[in-house]
Amino acid sequence: MSIVTKFSPNFTAGRKNYTPFAIVIHIMDGTLTGTDSWFSNPASKVSAHYGVGQQGEVHQYVKETDSAWHAGRVYTPSWSLIKTSNGQYINPNYYTIGIEHEGKGDTPWSDAMYAASAALIRDIADRWHIPLDRQHVIGHHEIYGAKTCPGTKVDLNKLIALANGNHTTPVNNDDDGDIPQKVKVTGKVTSRSRLNIRSAPDTHKAPVNIVEPGIQLAYDGYVNNGEKINNNSKWYYTEEGSWFWSGGVK
Structure with missing residues (x-):
């Protein structure tokens, strides 16, 4: 996968001794180019680890070992795995990885964006041993209930299925007929x-x-x-x- 680095100044170094165990899916509410610019501006005070474009482009804004500022606000969360301490929510930025996607909440997702996002999710999950299911790949609105992010057009179950490799490309078998689908x-x-x-x-x-x-x-x-x-x-x-x-x- 080709990833273009567009590193943002908006992040917290490290993860406060937490390890990422979930991936948060966002919608940019705009273009990939506009998000590049917004995340590069210190005044915006926002970022994500990655952004995925409608044509399948992937940009990285924050290293996975650092905390991007993508899901720090918690409001009426529906996510059952959100962490708490002494009755207070622990900032989800410390234990999640955020991926932004080009478009608005009612913009249909292209096949290229689904494929690129699924491949990126698979790689992240492999690195951090994150289960690929709906408890560990979530929408932003499941943390911040006042938003609908990532919107109405994304099918998170489809995205997870693709990340799990359930959509494969048939190829010819080898001479023994024993090469599985790739x-x-x-x-x-x-x-x-x-x-x-x-x-x-x-x-x-x-x-x-x-x-x-x-x-x-x-x-x-x-x-x-x-x-x-x-x-x-x-x-x-x-x-x-x-x-x-x-x-x-x-």
């Missing part, structure tokens, strides 16, 4: 330990290469139904046609 989305990950690179998503295939820990690997997509290892059957594939298990990378 989800096409690009990105980068880093090996956790020594990692075998194979010719198929199957440990019965002899390694074609071995990479050392800490090596960045680019992928062109993944499957969710490769060989299951430790209850995880997601495998990445590369442009060269090689495969590696998702449990071996971060």
Whole structure:
């Protein structure tokens, strides 16, 4: 996935010892270009971690390890996982990741925006071990009930299904007929330990290469139904046609 950095000055360094465990979906109520400008202005006092455009562009405004200013106000929340302490709400910015989307609340979402957002959500969920369900991918209005954000046109269940890889692109099988269907989305990950690179998503295939820990690997997509290892059957594939298990990378 290609991500353009447009870093905002509007954030809190770190996360007050919290770890992100949910993703908040927003609507920009405007254009991607306008949001770039608004988030770059210190006077706006707002930001999000990412913005996704109608054409599938992805901009990053705040690092995931820092707290963007996207969901700090809490009002009549319907989200059951919101944190409290001594009867007070803990600022959700500390434990959520915010994604803005181009358009207004009544603007239909393009297929490109759905696809890009789903791929981004999948990557974030992989990095932070966030479950992909409606308790962990939520609308902004579930934290701040005075708003309708992200509006009436987004289908959050569809977005989550896409992020889970439930919409796949058929491809030809290999000679043995054993390559599963692929989800096409690009990105980068880093090996956790020594990692075998194979010719198929199957440990019965002899390694074609071995990479050392800490090596960045680019992928062109993944499957969710490769060989299951430790209850995880997601495998990445590369442009060269090689495969590696998702449990071996971060």
